[in-house]
Amino acid sequence: MNTLSPRQASELAAMAYRAKGASKVLDVRSIVGPNLRNSFEFVTGDSVVDGVSGGFFSHLFGLSTGFAFVGKGINEFAGDSVIAIRGTASLRDGLTDLNCGLSASSSNKMVHAGFNKTFNSMKQAFAQFVDSNRKAGNTGVVHCVGHSLGGALAQLTADWVNTEYSLPTKLYTFGAPRVGKTDFARSTTTKLENIYRSTHGADPVPKVPLWPFIHAPFNGSEFRLDDGQGLNVSAHKLDGTPGYLNTASASDWSTLKQRSDNFLSQPVRLRFEDRAQASFSSHWADKISSALITLLKDSGYYTAVVTQAAISSSLTFYDMVARTLEQVAKASARFAEQTLGLLGHMLVFAGKVVGKAFELTYKMIKWVFDSTMGALYRSVRGALNGLD
Template sequence: MSSLSPKQAAGIATHVYTARDMVAPDVLQLSADGLELNGVFDFKAAQQATGTSGALARKTTGFTYGAEGMGTRQGEVVLAFRGTDIMQDWLTDGNCGLQQGPSAWLVHAGFNETFKSLREGLDRYMRGRKPSVIHCVGHSLGGALATLAADHLSQAGVGGVKLYTFGSPRVGVAGFTRNLTSKLGVENIHRVYHLADPVSMVPIFPFAHAPDDGPVCQLPWGSSFSFDAHKMAHYRQSIGDASWTGLRRVQQTSLERDVQAWLKNANGSVLMLSATSLQMISKAMQYLLAKALGVAAGTVVVAGMTVLDQIAGLLVSGANACKALGDSLNSLIVQIFRFLGRPLPSAANVTVAFLRWVLELLSTTVINLARRAIDVGMRL
């Protein structure tokens, strides 16, 4: 049950954009020629499906296809999901509520709504098929949809599932990520991202990437955000002919140790709109949320409420119950303002309303960076 090579997975993540306009099978087959994918999957017999995206301006377009393996891949299936190449889709990504995902864990509501719109077509394609392996592949929003498809199919026990994402946003809360990693296995989750790709940094809280443990493929680009870093063409260029073990593999380290050291020593090291600084802010948020859940008895993150209201309330409750947590939260707020390049309000009390405002400033800034990356990155 071998994985696709990085080059093959990246080629498929590029190729699926052809399906946006529900093209003829011959077009799918011909467009695969230049990506060295023919003879791997039968694209001429691929089945395409539509999905609906957008929080306000709902639009239905081709989002995915399924194709059966050939040659050494016979008996396998690839499910590819396209990323976001029209403005309506990013309205989905800004719709940051929570819903129960395929395995009942909480996930991003906008991503889940889009997935639900194509799930019937996905199930119809899989009906009657008993593949040995299902490869779920996607770039950008397509990576989020591939993640939800992997969760859905592994929950149903349909074949062995492998997940490949490129520049994907975060999809679910920490429980979702742990559950998905446990079901698929760390070795079957291939997360590829440029550190400077802002899309891979959203949404910030309380969402987490899969796998929740083990190495990931962080590709070098630089410490400053780059909108070009989101381009699938640049992911393919960074990957080249490397194997998964040959790519730069970043082992995830102790969250508590990393965050405590950073909050203690970050003075002067946090740069405005730095990708590295945002990565540490995200880690610190994850760490403080976990601590707050431990000290704020009876408080949980639930569906049906906006994320910012819940997170602000949870962190303030934790800070009020634990002085050490309160001190860490104050330090994090200082770092957030440094990252944003804004002066810290003098003598500000950390109330739920104040913290929600701070988190909204941060979230809006990063979402806007991601949207600008989409404008550039979808020019494959």
């Protein structure tokens, strides 16, 4: 079964950005890179798929624009097809809105409502493409590719292709955010043939939305393409330095470094006096999430919190978590110390000066969560600026 090389996948992700504003008469062949010309055919007039992103009025008035390229495999990829979707700054507000809603995916699992709405605006065009291929006897692998928010849309597309058509499907993403919660991540991991999720160490976008949103593959691994530290908006770009086009230029995935993504299952207990070790980094974003989960499990609240997560927006969910941690801290001196350790590290992550211990009230705990999420989401918004 054919697999796109890292170089081919990253070039397709970059090519997808040319879909915006592309006319139906664009000679698509003129923008196909040399590593793709002998593998996929993009037909003028049929290769550009429009979609609608952004807020209420964009969807109300159907303000569509070129969002994806679709192509048919040739030579060694004969029988396969590719769907490459671009990212967009107009989905930035939806991604960084803590009050984002949930909606059911094609497999009836809960996912980010903003991503799902944009995907649904393209679904009919994708269906026409897949149906046409099937009628022509092309039932090989459907390769779904995307960078940034395009990676999120590619994951929803892959889920839909496999659910609707039972075709073999492979997913390739670069710097993509989380799309759904645990049930969606588990389902996607089980259904798709392969998931090639690539990140840079300092890219903030793959860190959001926060837990309980989960990446697929569930408890799997990611391709960590560089050794970047901290969180830096430039680490999200396709070009430049490090640039996913540069770091994913290999001809084989086996040559790239993989990193386990099962950090959420590792117990982490933090002490307040060690808070200075925290930093605004990808590593500490993961570790703080692990410490929160550990505290909820230790105190016996984890199951109730996860159940609530299935129906809550991030805003109401973390309000509930703050109230829960107030009760946890009151339960015992040990849990109060563990809660204080978590919150102290969160404040240092957010760049706040923490001189001494503080009272563990709901109001204080909620402020800590707001400060931490605000710091991370500001970085994400900066990374997404200019995608269009």
